[in-house]
Amino acid sequence: MRKYLNEVTPETETAKVIGWVHEIRDLGGLSFYILRDRTGFLQATIVKKKAPEAVLNAARDVSRESVVMVSGIVKPTEKAPGGRELIPEEFEIISRAETPLPLDVSEKVLAEVDTRIDNRYLDARRPKINSIFSIRSNVTRALYEFMFSEGFINITTSKIVAAATEGGTELFPIAYFDKEAFLNQSPQLYKQMMMAAGFDKVFEIGPIFRAEEHNTTRHLNEATSIDVEVSFADHNGVMELLEKVIIAAYGAVEKNCQNEIETLGIEFEVPKTPFPKVTYAEAIDIAAISIDEEISYGDDLSTAAERAIGDEMGEHYFITDWPTSIKPYYAMPYEDEPEICKAFDLMHPKMELSSGAQRIHQHDLLVEQIREKGLSPDSFEFYLKPFRYGMPPHAGWGLGMERLIMTMLDLPNIREAVLFPRDRHRLTP
Amino acid sequence: MRKYLNEVTPETETAKVIGWVHEIRDLGGLSFYILRDRTGFLQATIVKKKAPEAVLNAARDVSRESVVMVSGIVKPTEKAPGGRELIPEEFEIISRAETPLPLDVSEKVLAEVDTRIDNRYLDARRPKINSIFSIRSNVTRALYEFMFSEGFINITTSKIVAAATEGGTELFPIAYFDKEAFLNQSPQLYKQMMMAAGFDKVFEIGPIFRAEEHNTTRHLNEATSIDVEVSFADHNGVMELLEKVIIAAYGAVEKNCQNEIETLGIEFEVPKTPFPKVTYAEAIDIAAISIDEEISYGDDLSTAAERAIGDEMGEHYFITDWPTSIKPYYAMPYEDEPEICKAFDLMHPKMELSSGAQRIHQHDLLVEQIREKGLSPDSFEFYLKPFRYGMPPHAGWGLGMERLIMTMLDLPNIREAVLFPRDRHRLTP
Numbered sequence: 001m002r003k004y005l006n007e008v009t010p011e012t013e014t015a016k017v018i019g020w021v022h023e024i025r026d027l028g029g030l031s032f033y034i035l036r037d038r039t040g041f042l043q044a045t046i047v048k049k050k051a052p053e054a055v056l057n058a059a060r061d062v063s064r065e066s067v068v069m070v071s072g073i074v075k076p077t078e079k080a081p082g083g084r085e086l087i088p089e090e091f092e093i094i095s096r097a098e099t100p101l102p103l104d105v106s107e108k109v110l111a112e113v114d115t116r117i118d119n120r121y122l123d124a125r126r127p128k129i130n131s132i133f134s135i136r137s138n139v140t141r142a143l144y145e146f147m148f149s150e151g152f153i154n155i156t157t158s159k160i161v162a163a164a165t166e167g168g169t170e171l172f173p174i175a176y177f178d179k180e181a182f183l184n185q186s187p188q189l190y191k192q193m194m195m196a197a198g199f200d201k202v203f204e205i206g207p208i209f210r211a212e213e214h215n216t217t218r219h220l221n222e223a224t225s226i227d228v229e230v231s232f233a234d235h236n237g238v239m240e241l242l243e244k245v246i247i248a249a250y251g252a253v254e255k256n257c258q259n260e261i262e263t264l265g266i267e268f269e270v271p272k273t274p275f276p277k278v279t280y281a282e283a284i285d286i287a288a289i290s291i292d293e294e295i296s297y298g299d300d301l302s303t304a305a306e307r308a309i310g311d312e313m314g315e316h317y318f319i320t321d322w323p324t325s326i327k328p329y330y331a332m333p334y335e336d337e338p339e340i341c342k343a344f345d346l347m348h349p350k351m352e353l354s355s356g357a358q359r360i361h362q363h364d365l366l367v368e369q370i371r372e373k374g375l376s377p378d379s380f381e382f383y384l385k386p387f388r389y390g391m392p393p394h395a396g397w398g399l400g401m402e403r404l405i406m407t408m409l410d411l412p413n414i415r416e417a418v419l420f421p422r423d424r425h426r427l428t429p
Numbered sequence: 430m431r432k433y434l435n436e437v438t439p440e441t442e443t444a445k446v447i448g449w450v451h452e453i454r455d456l457g458g459l460s461f462y463i464l465r466d467r468t469g470f471l472q473a474t475i476v477k478k479k480a481p482e483a484v485l486n487a488a489r490d491v492s493r494e495s496v497v498m499v500s501g502i503v504k505p506t507e508k509a510p511g512g513r514e515l516i517p518e519e520f521e522i523i524s525r526a527e528t529p530l531p532l533d534v535s536e537k538v539l540a541e542v543d544t545r546i547d548n549r550y551l552d553a554r555r556p557k558i559n560s561i562f563s564i565r566s567n568v569t570r571a572l573y574e575f576m577f578s579e580g581f582i583n584i585t586t587s588k589i590v591a592a593a594t595e596g597g598t599e600l601f602p603i604a605y606f607d608k609e610a611f612l613n614q615s616p617q618l619y620k621q622m623m624m625a626a627g628f629d630k631v632f633e634i635g636p637i638f639r640a641e642e643h644n645t646t647r648h649l650n651e652a653t654s655i656d657v658e659v660s661f662a663d664h665n666g667v668m669e670l671l672e673k674v675i676i677a678a679y680g681a682v683e684k685n686c687q688n689e690i691e692t693l694g695i696e697f698e699v700p701k702t703p704f705p706k707v708t709y710a711e712a713i714d715i716a717a718i719s720i721d722e723e724i725s726y727g728d729d730l731s732t733a734a735e736r737a738i739g740d741e742m743g744e745h746y747f748i749t750d751w752p753t754s755i756k757p758y759y760a761m762p763y764e765d766e767p768e769i770c771k772a773f774d775l776m777h778p779k780m781e782l783s784s785g786a787q788r789i790h791q792h793d794l795l796v797e798q799i800r801e802k803g804l805s806p807d808s809f810e811f812y813l814k815p816f817r818y819g820m821p822p823h824a825g826w827g828l829g830m831e832r833l834i835m836t837m838l839d840l841p842n843i844r845e846a847v848l849f850p851r852d853r854h855r856l857t858p
Binding site: 002018020036037038065066067094095096097098101102119120121122123124125130133134136137140141144145148153154155156157158159160161162163172173174175176177179181183190193194196197198199200206207209211213221222224232361362382383385386388389390391392393401418419420421422424427428429 | 431447449450465466467494495496523524525526527530531548549550551552553554559562563565566569570573574577582583584585586587588589590591592601602603604605606608610612619622623625626627628629635636638640642650651653661790791811812814815817818819820821822830847848849850851853856857858
């Protein structure tokens with residue numbers, strides 16, 4: 001029975017392992033083969049005078065990053081990583097790597113992100129990179145577990161759509177047989193329809209597509225969105241839920257990913273709750289103090305403004321009570337002050353993570369707001385119809401998976417949080 | 430505190446509930462309002478002589494499928510569904526439905542599937558339809574739980590790709606800025622790359638897109654695929670895993686969805702394991718006995734052939750040992766009989782659910798097989814490169830979520846298993 005490398009301890013007597021040859025060191029009479037799998041490292045030590053001929057031959061032939069099967073006796077030793085070494089009795093090359101490698105997996109300094117992503121299959125062999133995606137997988141697990149345990153229904157909505165969610169910009173067009181279609185920017189309209197269908201509480205974790213032209217370290221053209229919608233909830237209810245979701249994600253990483261955190265060499269702390277709330281008006285004031293650019297009430301928050309506010313706050317926080325004019329048409333205006341709406345953003349000190357709102361559930365008000373934004377209600381007919389036949393009040397949000405991972409692990413570039421990023425210039429691998 | 434309708438029992442004293450008005454029956458001095466939410470039904474009984482004026486007014490104004498809040502005293506009664514009724518002290522219309530409704534939610538006979546999907550927000554209010562998606566959500570939950578508990582890493586791969594997985598057919602083209610791109614048919618190449626990256630065991634549940642022209646009751650142009658890939662496993666290993674996955678899905682439904690099964694009025698049984706295996710050659714022989722059409726070794730299995738074999742088998746089964754010529758280039762040929770390969774299909778008596786194989790992990794053999802299929806290795810460069818630098822042996826499969834649900838619940842049309850189907854003619858809602 002094959003063992004993972006972390007299953008081989010100083011107490012193990014014999015082991016059969018499979019792994020990649022991470023490093024080879026030849027000291028004359030002795031040679032060391034550091035094996036690697038997703039669980040860790042193991043040193044195979046070959047004493048040339050004692051090793052079987054077949055082991056010596058295979059070990060001489062093997063190249064770094066080849067896949068090998070090694071079996072033999074395990075000995076405790078202070079000198080090897082993990083306090084044990086494997087003395088091979090069998091050494092078989094399962095899949096030989098060509099030389100030279102396009103990317104050096106064992107080097108301590110990482111290559112440029114572009115080179116690395118071009119060779120993601122090698123790049124992701126690095127423990128640091130593997131750790132990021134192990135953590136992302138753990139976060140995904142925590143999110144599903146949390147949402148299901150809270151009674152949410154998981155839904156799957158179409159990514160090919162006939163109309164834009166928020167007007168006609170930033171869409172990738174598709175040739176859908178003889179029709180024009182688009183890749184969906186957000187499941188927003190669909191999850192709202194499921195509120196009309198009485199699904200009560202739904203979530204979806206899936207891809208969203210935005211044809212944004214700008215190439216930054218915080219934007220992707222294809223991303224993963226965690227989308228939630230809740231009937232009979234208001235903006236405060238879903239902010240509380242969002243806080244719990246963030247804590248569930250961080251909590252799972254703290255509990256299950258200590259090795260990965262250590263490999264990444266980061267400081268990791270579960271955020272304190274409740275997250276403070278500042279209104280948009282207060283946020284603008286905070287930003288105005290410390291940034292040079294002009295900023296007026298009703299402006300969107302620039303990157304510089306977000307940073308200034310984030311520096312001041314120093315922790316996760318909500319920005320609430322946004323001007324209705326700069327939020328999407330479906331955000332619910334306050335009854336007594338309709339120029340402000342029940343929308344919020346969840347911010348990490350470094351960037352926005354999530355946007356949400358109580359939604360408008362009254363058909364006529366929604367039509368009015370769509371017109372107000374210069375859009376045509378006619379293009380939203382399939383969306384508007386449900387609002388005429390018993391649409392409950394509801395609220396929800398969308399949370400960016402990659403930004404959640406990026407800020408959690410203090411990654412310098414959002415491309416580090418996705419295996420195969422898509423940006424303005426990148427379509428492969 | 431609001432109660433879900435199934436939380437109101439004959440023992441409850443008072444309750445405040447929110448729901449949709451499913452039916453209204455006026456018997457003169459008495460009127461009944463059958464309320465509905467995703468958990469069930471509750472009868473609100475208004476005795477006109479005794480009810481508060483405000484309750485009478487609201488109840489008179491309300492229309493079917495409106496959202497209402499009702500609170501009052503609960504009384505046990507044999508005559509109402511669930512053995513209890515609510516005597517309203519408050520009755521508030523939260524969201525009024527216009528009349529007439531585009532689709533009758535309470536009617537016993539369902540409308541045509543096209544009409545229903547056009548009005549999915551109403552259609553999905555029906556307990557039968559809601560039950561399908563509640564079960565689908567439970568299956569999704571079971572799949573994530575099972576895969577994570579087996580130590581799999583969840584991955585997310587790009588849906589926008591530069592090249593086809595299996596050659597140039599059946600692809601939806603996208604305008605990706607100034608480049609041509611496609612919607613991905615399958616995460617196949619990506620999950621194989623993650624084997625090269627040492628991820629060991631990965632899964633992804635996500636959308637796949639196929640521009641198939643034909644419009645049948647078993648095909649969708651956008652579907653959900655459950656994809657799995659395992660290093661150091663062969664076809665037998667992943668068949669065993671697939672069997673466990675099917676049992677996990679059925680087992681969760683049996684355990685958690687008895688109400689839904691009852692609502693759907695279906696017979697539900699967890700399949701027996703192990704699923705029998707027949708070779709392709711045996712399957713052809715079985716089909717030849719009972720179908721009229723000509724069928725020769727090396728032909729793909731027609732729908733009629735699949736049905737004939739399914740009738741004979743009468744349970745889930747695997748078809749193994751396929752001719753290499755009719756399986757994709759990445760299926761591993763048997764070493765001693767290369768015209769047959771280590772590919773398999775998992776079949777429900779009514780249709781194919783999953784295809785899988787041990788994959789070729791040797792670069793040169795893979796290039797040869799790609800050429801054999803009349804494809805150009807040049808268009809697969811990003812995919813082929815990993816095979817040169819330590820690709821482990823591996824195997825995997827893809828399982829269609831909608832077909833799993835369709836066969837599990839004996840649905841007549843695959844469109845019943847997806848909220849917003851996309852087919853040859855349908856792009857909305």
